Amino acid sequence: MTFGEQPAYLRVASDLRQKITDGSLPPHTRLPSQARIREEYGVSDTVALEARKVLMAEGLVEGRSGSGTYVRxxxxxxxxxxxxxRLAEGATPFRQEQADESVRGTWxxxxxxxxxxxxxxxxxxxxxxxxxxxTRYIYRDAGxxxxxxxxxxPLEITGRTPVMLPEEGPVGGCGVVERMAAIDIVVDNVVEExxxxPGLAEELLALGGVPGHVVVVISRTYYASGxxxxTADIVVPADRYRIAYHLPVR
Known part of the structure; x- marks a missing residue:
């Protein structure tokens, strides 16, 4: 599809997006009103509204109750x-990263x-x-x-053992591999999908997002001899973080 064949609302959204990107509409600037978009681009109220919805879904603008829509x-x-x-002894990926003095991570x-x-x-x-x-976790960076x-x-594996509670006991907080090793289970594989x-309402409330924001979900499962x-679901705000994989070459 060429640019000229785009629906009107996408053409309007594209132009406004460009203004946001090049700084013509800097952060915290109020987005032109629906009436102004209609007049400036010669489109209907419906087209103007749909263009604003596109920018909001992309996370470029946010609505403020009783005030209007602003560039984020x-x-x-x-x-x-x-x-x-292999990470340092007893370290999960998050804890390893927090060892950097410039990082102020808590959980x-x-x-x-x-x-x-x-x-x-x-x-x-x-x-x-x-x-x-x-076990539910919330991780914070500088608060x-x-x-x-x-x-x-599965409690059929960990029940009535010293590692039943992941964050308590002699190896509490040391990560799945070391905790399982403490009960003679050798973890030899991990799969991440x-x-x-779109983030769930309760997730976005906890992460400080707004309805419609996208999250990255990592579904991870550790295995021992198959x-x-x-298994865990890790949820990260897609607009604020990138997932970086460092994998060994065998």
């Missing part, structure tokens, strides 16, 4: 490392027993309703929420 601050995405190399967690739903049961290869330990994670571990979707020992 253009953030420089920070990298979140996912490494295929909170809470664990509770739960019944595996259909998706979790499939990922862990356990019966639906099987008991699992669910700002940057990442959410929910993990599930990366996707994107048996799943932990």
């Amino acid at each position: 601050e253009r953030l420089v995405p920070r990298r979140i490392a996912r490494s295929g190399y 909170e967690s809470s664990s509770e027993q739960d019944a595996a739903d259909t998706d979790v049961a499939l990922r862990l290869s356990v019966p639906q309703g099987a008991r699992v330990m669910r 700002e929420a940057m990442m959410l994670s929910t993990s599930w571990e 990366v996707g994107a979707r 048996r799943a020992v932990e």
Whole structure:
């Protein structure tokens, strides 16, 4: 499709996007009103509204209740490392990254027993309703929420062992590989599937996003001799962070 064949609302959105990109409409500037867009571009109210919706869905502008629509601050995405190399003893990828003195990362967690739903049961290869330990995490950078994670571990593996609670006990907080090794289970493989979707309302509330913002979701599962020992969903705001993979060449 050539530019001339684009629907009117996309042409308007493209022009406004260019003005945002080149600085003609700098951050915190109010976007032209619907009436002004209609007059300036010679389009209908419907076209003007749809163009604004496109820019909002792209995360370039945000609505402020009772005030209008404004250009958002253009953030420089920070990298979140996912490494295929062996980390320092007892370090998860997030904890390893926080060792840098320039980084001010913190995290909170809470664990509770739960019944595996259909998706979790499939990922862990356990019966639906099987008991699992669910742990929710929120990771912060200089106080700002940057990442959410929910993990599930089968209690038929970890129940009544010193590693039943991921963040407590003699190896609490040391990561799945070292914790499982403490109960003589050797983790030898990890699978990560990366996707994107609109954030759920509760996720965006926790991460400081607005409805419609996209999140990157990493679905991770650790295996020991083909048996799943932990699975997790990691949720990251797509407009603020990039996932960087460092993988060894064999």
